[in-house]
Amino acid sequence: xxxxxxxxxxxxxxxSRGIGRExxxxxxxxxxxxxxxxxxxxxxxxxxxxxxxxxxxxxxHAADAPAAERCVAYAMEAFGxxxxxxxxxxxxxxxxxxxxxxxxxxxxxxxxxxxAPLLWxxxxxxxxxxxxxxxxxxxxxIGAAAPTPKTGFYNATKAALDYLTRQLAxxxxxxxxxxxVAPGLVDTDMAAAIPDAERAALLAGIPMGRFGTPADxxxxxxxxxxxxxxxLTGHVLVVDGGALVAGGRVAG
Numbered sequence: 001x002x003x004x005x006x007x008x009x010x011x012x013x014x015x016s017r018g019i020g021r022e023x024x025x026x027x028x029x030x031x032x033x034x035x036x037x038x039x040x041x042x043x044x045x046x047x048x049x050x051x052x053x054x055x056x057x058x059x060x061h062a063a064d065a066p067a068a069e070r071c072v073a074y075a076m077e078a079f080g081x082x083x084x085x086x087x088x089x090x091x092x093x094x095x096x097x098x099x100x101x102x103x104x105x106x107x108x109x110x111x112x113x114x115x116a117p118l119l120w121x122x123x124x125x126x127x128x129x130x131x132x133x134x135x136x137x138x139x140x141x142i143g144a145a146a147p148t149p150k151t152g153f154y155n156a157t158k159a160a161l162d163y164l165t166r167q168l169a170x171x172x173x174x175x176x177x178x179x180x181v182a183p184g185l186v187d188t189d190m191a192a193a194i195p196d197a198e199r200a201a202l203l204a205g206i207p208m209g210r211f212g213t214p215a216d217x218x219x220x221x222x223x224x225x226x227x228x229x230x231x232l233t234g235h236v237l238v239v240d241g242g243a244l245v246a247g248g249r250v251a252g
Contacts, residue, residue, distance in 0.1 A: 006031030014089030098152030169234030184240025208241035
């Protein structure tokens with residue numbers, strides 16, 4: 001099944017590496033023009049160069065409202081419209097009991113993982129998606145479904161994003177669809193910080209016998225954005241190698 005994004009335009013936050021980079025690659029390969037955003041200029045520039053002229057970039061902190069507004073304005077100037085938004089940017093600066101979480105880290109988690117997806121959705125909606133339609137995909141986590149000892153507040157922000165996905169799906173229909181993809185443990189820079197012993201235990205709980213790849217998540221996001229998912233909204237698509245259904249441990 002070939003998914004066609006020919007002529008479509010997209011913004012992918014956190015698009016310089018990992019899942020975001022692979023989503024951008026998938027969309028460009030299917031014919032879309034894409035603007036990637038993130039904090040690391042060199043990584044953004046390298047990704048855009050690798051993906052070719054259909055991929056543009058702008059440096060921007062996901063939760064910085066004025067900077068996000070400038071990015072959306074740039075996309076409108078470059079593309080004329082924005083058909084897709086992928087809210088991929090996320091952070092997890094804490095590894096430990098939730099009861100010990102410091103206020104600055106809680107603020108950072110909430111701003112990036114919970115507020116920023118709403119901010120960017122507001123901006124693309126007002127930029128024209130409410131008129132010509134479109135699709136939004138939020139990148140959440142299977143951690144939203146189960147308590148964990150080390151990443152509790154991160155999981156809480158992702159659970160909030162699951163709810164926000166359903167809420168916005170109800171509010172923005174029929175003009176726009178809003179869905180989410182919930183990855184299990186994917187081999188990214190963020191996952192690389194998990195201690196080796198913990199990673200081994202997590203792998204043992206995945207029926208498919210491997211960790212996910214950014215390409216696994218990008219394929220799901222591409223489907224959710226596409227016309228093939230045209231009657232699908234408010235859904236959280238779990239892509240975890242079977243970890244949740246098998247009762248495997250969630251990262252953290």
